[in-house]
Amino acid sequence: MIQIKDLTKRFGKKPVVEDVSITIEPKTITSFIGPNGAGKSTLLSMVSRLLEADSGEVLLDQNSVRKWKSSEFAKRVSILKQTNHISVRLTVRELVSFGRYPYSKGHLNSEDEKFVDTAIEYMNLGDMQHKFIDELSGGQKQRAFIAMVIAQDTEYILLDEPLNNLDMKHSVQIMKILRRLVDELGKTVIIVLHDINFASVYSDRIVALKDGKLVKDGPTHEIINSDALRDIYDMDIPIQEQNGCRICIYFNSHT
């Protein structure tokens, strides 16, 4: 279990994340939402140890993440930051194989190969596994990176705006895959999302941040209502229910 306790991070004097405490429920998708500059990505970076907190702590199985050995931590928690800028020319298969790095240090045994095969199959990348990733489209590339994370086989998967620069079709594909990871493989996914409707339709829990502070934290249906959203975004957002999905109609809201 991941517990976030009184986490604070300042850049200079300005607090970017302030006294945030959350418990992440296992086997769920938790979405971090909130306006620009709310501190969502910073929070995610601290959970995954990419950034050090100024005060407070993150506990993984009751132990502070700072005390975990890097190689062991990499077997439990994986993070994918915005990946569009990675310029290294690797084939899809090579990239996915590096997901086994925490286990194999690059010398893959037959078990590692099996994980790689499974991950490639899971993400439907079989026909393009020998292509270089810089030859792929945005959606395919994102799938390749997620395949790498699947091969890394961590209980927790953290994703920082994975839908950036993806069109509707690929966004839906990625979200459905994340849902399957949770429902079929029992993973726990924490995701920073910009689009409130993807958060509403696909996540189990929503954590809303604003100006570095936690404003809402609860099951999705408690957050996706006009009152809660007004507190988060300062907008009046009507909600419509369609096939059991709550959709926020914010496009022509008064701001």
Place this chain on the structure above:
Amino acid sequence: MRLWMLMIAIVVLSCISLFIGAIDIRLSDLFNGNTDKIEIFLISRVPRLMAIILAGAGMSIAGLIMQSLSRNKFVSPTTAGTLDAAKLGILISMLFITNVTYTQQIIFSFLFALVGTLVFMQILDRIKFKDVIFVPLIGIMYGNILSSVTTFFAYENDLIQNISSWLMGSFTLVISGRYELLYISIPAVILAYLYANKFTVAGMGEDFAKNLGLSYKLVLNLGLVLVAIISTTVVLTVGVIPFLGLIVPNIVSLYLGDNLRKTIPHTAALGVAFLLLCDILGRVIVHPYEIPVNVTVAVIGSAIFLFMLFRGRAYAKK
């Protein structure tokens, strides 16, 4: 391109390299026990070949490591101040230590190369505008600043001629007893191969490396130490060979990608073949005189580099 093709090319070029030069040596001379010619063969021709092989492989791999760690296709020991810093180190050792020994020169040159490259990586860390071409331009400017400092103090102390001999990469002066320092680069190259996977992971960025549990800073520093060792040994024995660490890894990357475990053997082999070819050309064009290898490498290399810049900007950016 296959590895075995490169290997065949290297064997053929090596044979040519052994049997051309001011004095005509034939295979039969060696078997007939012509002692004069055997002596020239062992004192001059074989060391020269070894020096070319070690320098060619070393500089190409040093370039490859730098490109991976800086995440920029156009960064290499020549475009990041490494070689200029190494030269400055040699000069400083000559200025401050009377009767400087070879070992002291090596140590100074190594430390300067290391710190010089480290400083460049720090600059790289701080600048916001990381254009593929802008970064090496900064490196070249930085190298030129170091170089002008070297020239100034060399001029003040009547060491200009001494300095310019290191500027000029050439195998002309390589004879038995004057090139053995290059063998130090062999363990460095082997280490580079053993750490290839770590360099590849580090090449995907700090966040990415940390996600996979890699100690990023450690790998970065190890890489820079290897680059400094290789650069130092080459500068002290052969001189500055420009472009080699730039174009060779880029050509290999084009057809093989950036997985270092896979590309290091190709990069080394192509570097050796290319340098052998350039050296042979320099020796036959004005036979029995020689054009220093840095000139032939620079002429051919800059042409390839320009081609890469025009055609490859798109590829490097991706």
